[in-house]
Each structure stands twice: as C-alpha cells, then as structure tokens.
Amino acid sequence: MKKRIWLLVYAVGVCALWELAVRLTHVPRYIIPTPSEIASEFATHPVLLLNSAWVTFGETITGFALGTLVGVTLALLIASSPAAEAVIMPTVLTIQSVPKVAVAPLFLVWFGLGFTSKLVLVSTTAFFPVLLSTLAGLTGVEADMIDLIRGMNGTRFHVFRKVRVPFSIPYIFNGMKIAVPLAMIGAVVAEFISSERGLGNLILLTSQNLQTSLNFASLVVIALLSTLIFKLVVYAECIVLHFMPTSPKA
Secondary structure (H helix, E strand, C coil), X not given: CHHHHHHHHHHHHHHHHHHHHHHHHCCCCCCCCCHHHHHHHHHHCHHHHHHHHHHHXXXXXXXXXXXXXXXXXXXXXXXXXXXXXXXHHHHHHHHHHCCHHHHHHHHHHHHCCCHHHHHHHHHHHHHHHHHHHHHHXXXXXXXXXXXXXXXXXXXXXXXXXHHHHHHHHHHHHHHHHHHHHHHHHHHHHHHHHHCCCCHHHHHHHHHHCCCXXXXXXXXHHHHHHHHHHHHHHHHXXXXXXXXXXXXXXX
C-alpha cells in the first residue's frame, strides 16, 4: 500500500509539473499537449480508443501466446539434443539479427494483409526471450540433482520431467515478462504497416493530422495494456508456483 501511495504521488507530481511547464512556456499544443488535454481525449473519444485497444490487445495476446509456445518448444528441443542445438540456435540468432520492421513488408507478401501477418510478426518478436530464459532453466540444473535421479535408475525422460522442466518453470515466466512489451511493440509496428484498425493505426493517423493529444492518449492506452498483460503473467506465475512449492525461483 505504501508503494502504491508513493507511486500515485509521483504520477500526480509529474503530471502537475508537466501541465505547469507547458502552460508557462506556451509550447504549441500540437507539439506537446498538457495532461489535462490528454485526459479529455478519453472523454471525447472513448469508443474509438476502446475499439482500437481491443484490436491491439487481441493481436498482442494471441501473438504472445504463440511466441511463448514456440520459445518453450525450441528450448526443449535444444536442451534435449546437441544436434538440434547446432541447427536451431544459428537459425534463431540469424532471424533475431534482422530488424522486424525490415521483414514486416515480407510478411505482408507471404501472409497477406489480414490477422495472420500480424500474428507472425508479434510471435517472432516475442519468442526469443522466452527461448533464452527457458533454455537457461533447463540447462541450469545442478549436476547433483541429475545424478540423484540417475542413481535411482531414472531415464533421460525422467530427468527432464522430474528435474529440468520443474526447475525451468520460473525461468519461463521470467522470459514471458520480458516478452510482454516486445509483443506489444510487434503488434503496434504491424498496425503501422498493414492495418486500418488498432492503436498503431490510430497513432499513425493522429500523427499525420497533428492530433497530438489523441496520439498521447493512444500511447497511454498502450502502456496500460502492456501493464495489464504483465500483471496477468505475474498472476499466472503465482498460481502455477503455488502448486509447485518445491520449484526453485529464478
């Protein structure tokens, strides 16, 4: 509660200083609007912001889920086979070295202008931190724990199921937390390029029309959506770890 109070005081203080600075310096509103003008956009365009937020949220959460699934699957393959590691890791690193903005037009050519191209862009943006974190958990198990299972006639599958996978679960959630803002960035970039709806498209239109206050309002909604998804991941982590009390935390 004390942290929340300090956070509220900090936010109010920043907004007050922002409002005062803009009014005293007479900065044109199309360059930097005041917080009160940004807040008024939520009352003026609630339906527009809500509909745009819903579109972006759907793209982000779906791509994030797919990226998480791909990241965990690839990490399991890499940890289970040196041959898979030799093939997958160079491929993944090559893909990650290419800016997603540069390949987004290719996704439009390959997958069209619909939801599929956005899903692919978001998932490819989000999966890498999940892959690395999961791999760190799978390969970070102490040798004594593995020797204990093998000393009890445990197979390689038993080591994976009883030791590596439970140990990696906190790492998976850490990777998911890192991937949340990346997934949101991927969704907004995809909407910049190939969408007539969503917060990315709204930001593009408001920038062209110098509707800076509505542009800032869209940015606030994006930040709120990212925070919401992050909190959902944290809540899911608490539930999962509650039923796995012996799982070490990363």
